[in-house]
Amino acid sequence: MNAPSIRDRLYEPPGPKTRRRIAVFTVIALLGLGFLLYLVVRQFERQGQLQPRYWDFFLKWSTWRYLGAGLLSTLKAALTAAVIAIGAGFLLMRGKLNKNPVVRWVSVALIEFTRGVPTLLLIYFFFLVVPRMGVSLGAFWRITLPCAISASGIIAEAFRAGVNAVPRGQTEAALSLGLSNLRTFYQVVFPQAIRFVIPSLISELVIVLKDTTFAYVVSYADLMQNAKVLITSHDSLVSVYLVVAVIYILINYGLNKLSDRMARGGARTAAER
Template structure:
């Protein structure tokens, strides 16, 4: 049982474990039957015919998907780095002792967290050009994605600050350290240790949000998949392969976050 599960659930007794086992077996059987039925339907409709899968024997297909994968990684990493800094700025605004700054930061965080990333992408796609500002499709994806991730990370940072024992701050202040010295030397180092697993987990959201790049035709993996589908009759196979790649990437990130959590002996916080 992970630290998070231990905090949320009591250890199951013999009867509960029996019910869980029966439920797991029943659910697995239903799921397996559903998968078999789906595969039979696809086979009946000819979706496994070689003509739909031949394109994956071509190196050019994988090169094109690989180029889209690199585009996804570029946008994800850039948005992630910007979000790390932007979230820190918003967090300091949220906990500021100056009321107007605190109100503004809180309003921005709540507004951004409550607004779909896709709407921000449409905004940067349509509005700046009306004022003569021409952005590349790369920034039309990176800025909105990082904007949303910054708001989420601001709350993660704030949770990390609140998780640092109050005695640490009091001890630092008793030594005569100023507010910024307390944060830079005492609070932030401990905060980052606590929230690193959660920060890594947020990369999953960032990677998934980059799939909205198709709206502005940014050449990420989903956009390149659409181009392949438009030039072939292999819609289902292409999207199945792309979905599998996304699942593997996000699963790897999630496992890495859990590994970090176990190494640092901290829970993955939920914003």
């Protein structure tokens, strides 16, 4: 069951007068939104963007296979970046919670750096400067590494929030049982923190996935790049970009839903304890 949201608490069951007013407004709103939709469709129609030649190749299997291949590259880059970011984020979180002030200070600086700099700047850094330093990276790493760096700081903070959410008594109990600091963290605190962290890790994946759309900067053949090829071969820009945008939106929507669901599950088990 969903927790009752504010939407349900804002009003009481409406009386007959209010019901009538709501009905009137519903009709007006429907007309207004319908008119908006009509304007959009009319604009498409007038500019000839509804012609079948712009849309019929979406019925062909080869189109989808091609977009699918691009999507696969996108997912590969996003997942690799996410895995690296989770590793780096974990290290940064350990650094920020470290007793040594130097380690702590360096970790905080790195976290603030990755959170304050746009991914695009990092991508240009890997594109323009890293090759000149004598490091030759393939297109895959030129998009994956900046996306990973960019996400690592936020992930470090997510880990830290998760660790802080574990009740203090857990650490105290483990320490008083004679566990070392390391074992307390890895065997008692962290396994419980993971439960709080997983939902935010999934929503980080959305951010990484969005960042990989800049892959065209380094000419990595992701979904966007393959879309560009389709556009040239079918001379149909509007329809292809719209379809690609919808693909991205649906994937990210699904990931966000998954994250919400896991967050609710985690909250429930936490409350049951």
